[in-house]
Amino acid sequence: MSEERQNQESVTDQLIVRRQKMDELKERGVDPFGSRYERTHYSAQLHDLFEEQTKEELTEAGHRVKIAGRMMTKRGKGKAGFAHLKDKNGTIQIYVRKDAVGDEQYDTFQTADLGDFLGIEGTVMKTNTGEVTVRAEELTYLSKALRPLPDKYHGLTNVEQKYRQRYLDLISNEGSMDRFTKRSQIIQEIRRYLNDRDYLEVETPLLHTIAGGAAARPFITHHNALDMELYLRIAIELHLKRLIVGGMEKVYEIGRVFRNEGIDTTHNPEFTMMELYTAFHDVDDVMDLTEDLIRTVTERVLGTTDIPYGEDTIHIGQKWARRHMVDLIKEETGIDFFKHHTDDEARALAKEHGVEIDDYAAFGHVVNEFFETFVEHKLVQPTFVYGHPLEISPLAKKNQEDPRFTDRFELFIAKHEYANAFSELNDPIDQRERFEAQMKEKDQGNDEAHDIDEEFIEALEYGMPPTGGLGIGIDRLVMLLTDSHTIRDILLFPTMKPTDNH
């Protein structure tokens, strides 16, 4: 045997053994990748049904069941052995005796590897230590695992591998499966809440000819047949408002949005947004709706409204604070932006307080910077911050009493933003002016300013009723409700750079 070949064998040691076992199964006429298996129970059902019964009662009753799952542990005892099979709801122990299944099937059991899928038909029993167990009479091979699973005790802890090979994380880390189950439930409960209130769920295009509705840089793609550039959407907003023009009155969409930005613990290039529009409502109605929606979903999914998040306990059930952005800034800094209102005054205050601002910054940008610098990180309990400056809110209605501000709010919990909402701007003349102001910012260097969407303005010209709109970052909400502090922990397959190996 050459040195080279020896080396090759050593590298793939366990892979070779498992492939050999697969071949041996085939030689004995056992399909290593079997077919459908009709089970009578899930593991959790067996525990629920028989946990309370005694060993003797179960032995006497001899309930026949068929179960299936992935073998996670195995303890051989000579002519008998135990193993745990994992299925959707948990694990169930099996007890395999040579005298019960016969020589051939016992041999199959003995050579089965951790990770293989087995089907077991047998009777329900209880062990001396009181564990509900299926005593095997018929063993069916359902699938061979050709690679070994992560450590059965520690699970998979390699962070990178958890993200790249999420299936391994799900198999070996219970907390991970729980988290993604909750994610699914949260989205399901949002749908239920809205459907119960006669909102219509719709699907609008992901491919946009103009990337509008938010301040962000888009991903650009290309359509071959039309030979044109298209943008992946950065928001759902402008299409849903067209549907409000079209008379749908209550619409929402839950879907993926793409923003060409950096990646960190709270940002992934693609993320899930829920946007909702209600005709004849205003920003105050949306506040009520948002509070009730999140409270209801939290209660239904978690069974409580006092939720741990890191060091804090967030009280979702209490009445949420509603504070004007300018008042909050005044509380933290003593500066009253209701009084200092020219662009020059605001810029001077920024300089004085060491707040960095862009060259194109006007009054509203400065106010927003002050909020982000001095206030945002202090908002732990749910707080609606309303009254955003006009310059940073090109799609929101002006406030009637003070047109420097808009009828808009953002929801802050645990120092992060979860929702953004406003009384939608339905005046097409004003909307055009706002877009034009954005274009001016773009010329001055703001590469995230909105583009003018002429077709959207045309839609407004046909008349859009007064409308309350809302956007909720679903990923952030899932993070909050699962006490996750990295967006990658609640995205099944977060965006990753490719490696040589994968």
Place this chain on the structure above:
RNA sequence: GAGCCAUUAGCUCAGUCGGUAGAGCAACUGACUUUUAAUCAGUGGGUCGCAGGUUCGAAUCCUGCAUGGCUCACCA
């Protein structure tokens, strides 16, 4: 984009002062018919992330690169 840290067996991790690689689980062989992180005896398994450099000698020191993590910046 910047700083700091990490990368060793399939997985979880040690590795001293620079002297050429270790454990547990997993795997293999054997024993064991109620175990449960099964146990007992034995065996095999390594491009120490990659590429250079320093050195008689590098997992270890230096440089660059890759991937990831954290912090900051950017960004809702």
